[in-house]
Amino acid sequence: NGTSRHGLGLGLAIVRRLARLLAHPLQLDSRPGRGTVFSLDLPLSGNDPECTEELAETCPPLPGVRIVVVDDEPAVRDAVARLLAQWGIDVETFGSLEAVRQTLRQPPDVVLADYQLLDGVTGPDVIEFVRTRWGQDVGAIVITGDTRADTVQQLAALGIHVLYKPVHPPRLSALLRRLVAARPRSLSDLSDRSEPSGRARTDLSIFEAHSGPM
Secondary structure (H helix, E strand, O other): OOOOOOOOEEEEEHHHHHHHHHHHOEEEEOOOOOOEEEEOOOOOOOOOOOOOHHHHHHHHHHHHOOOEEEOOOOHHHHHHHHHHHOOOOOEEEEEHHHHHHHHHHOOEEEEEEEEEEEEEEEHHHHHHHHHHHHHHOOOOEEOOOOOOHHHHHHHHHOOOEEOOOOOOHHHHHHHHHHHHHHHOOOOHHHHHHOOOOOOOOOOOOOOEEOOOOO
């Protein structure tokens, strides 16, 4: 089944970065032949409806910016869309490359995609499609838990920025501002953004590959 989800491991690197980011102690108890237990100490806290509003206030708004979010996990997709909307961003979400092909009618300012999508498709595949269709060097960010050097080098060669999971919102905001400031002038000056240019993309700008480990 090509749409089935298969685990790629325990994701311990992501867990470690997330625990460190939140300052929550992570502990390990492993006994050969019996098993392993990971424990995480979390403080008790009530619901704080002002939490997301405070987070939005820490990041300058980006009104009028169009971002395409591609992730095959609906919960992740929706969470990212809500965060970006708090910054005044016009967000369009998709769950697959095929959905982008069928539905996207305008070139975005930035594509924000998960690295590993379903059916063997990757975030770079989506980015390549968008750039080729409109003939523009659209800003691109891939979110991944894969910290291997060859993966980072591959994305750098394609002019794609990398953010590691879990993504820190202020870091995402800063990177988006950089990409929006550096976007091709023709992207913001197009009189009709709804029509593809028909030109094949022939060049790639090389950006810094990543924003540092989380």
